[in-house]
Amino acid sequence: MKPESPAHLEGVQNDNSRSTLERILEACRFSPEALEQAAREVERIFGEERAVLVMDMSGFSRTTVRHGIISSLFMIHRVKQIARPCIEGSGGLLVKAEADNLFCLFDAPAQALAAADAIVRGLRAANHALPEEQRLSVSVGIGFGRILNIGNEDLFGHEVNLASKLGEDIGQGSDILLTAAAHRSLPPGLARTREEAAQISGLTLPYFVVEDFNAQGC
Numbered sequence: 001m002k003p004e005s006p007a008h009l010e011g012v013q014n015d016n017s018r019s020t021l022e023r024i025l026e027a028c029r030f031s032p033e034a035l036e037q038a039a040r041e042v043e044r045i046f047g048e049e050r051a052v053l054v055m056d057m058s059g060f061s062r063t064t065v066r067h068g069i070i071s072s073l074f075m076i077h078r079v080k081q082i083a084r085p086c087i088e089g090s091g092g093l094l095v096k097a098e099a100d101n102l103f104c105l106f107d108a109p110a111q112a113l114a115a116a117d118a119i120v121r122g123l124r125a126a127n128h129a130l131p132e133e134q135r136l137s138v139s140v141g142i143g144f145g146r147i148l149n150i151g152n153e154d155l156f157g158h159e160v161n162l163a164s165k166l167g168e169d170i171g172q173g174s175d176i177l178l179t180a181a182a183h184r185s186l187p188p189g190l191a192r193t194r195e196e197a198a199q200i201s202g203l204t205l206p207y208f209v210v211e212d213f214n215a216q217g218c
Contacts, residue, residue, distance in 0.1 A: 049147075050105050051106040051111065052144070053104040055083065175210075178193065
């Protein structure tokens with residue numbers, strides 16, 4: 001007997017857990033024609049308009065080669081210790097950590113920007129007490145728009161991908177970079193920025209570099 005389409009799955013919960021997502025997707029395996037309905041169901045349950053912050057630790061690979069994995073793990077631990085209070089203090093949620101990357105959610109880009117600025121300043125302060133080879137820096141990408149939030153454990157969506165590209169591939173040193181959508185959603189006067197563009201996978205990606213941030217504007 002062929003399983004029912006996602007629209008008629010018995011017992012599917014309206015929570016955004018991974019098991020709910022897997023159950024909807026499993027139904028599509030047996031009923032490809034139900035894919036469009038499944039997409040609507042996934043959007044209804046998991047879709048959110050949120051700001052996404054993706055933070056990448058600079059020099060992770062270099063530190064691993066020079067000083068070994070334990071030194072790198074210690075540096076990741078220190079970054080998380082400094083970053084987590086900044087994220088939570090700005091109303092954000094640390095969703096997941098992958099290697100030297102952190103993925104975080106906020107209600108608005110202004111909150112994400114406040115967290116990013118606090119993290120960069122916190123790391124700079126911590127570096128005063130560290131030898132040069134152990135100094136910490138991160139680059140940050142911030143996006144804003146419709147995403148899929150899977151149980152506050154995983155994130156999918158165009159702005160998630162763009163924020164990842166900005167934080168991991170384009171940002172250097174202590175850069176804080178915004179997607180065009182995130183930049184448009186900032187309150188006037190909150191930050192001074194300059195527009196740049198990069199070629200990624202044959203596409204032109206416009207983005208904004210944060211040059212100055214007015215914390216009192218939040």
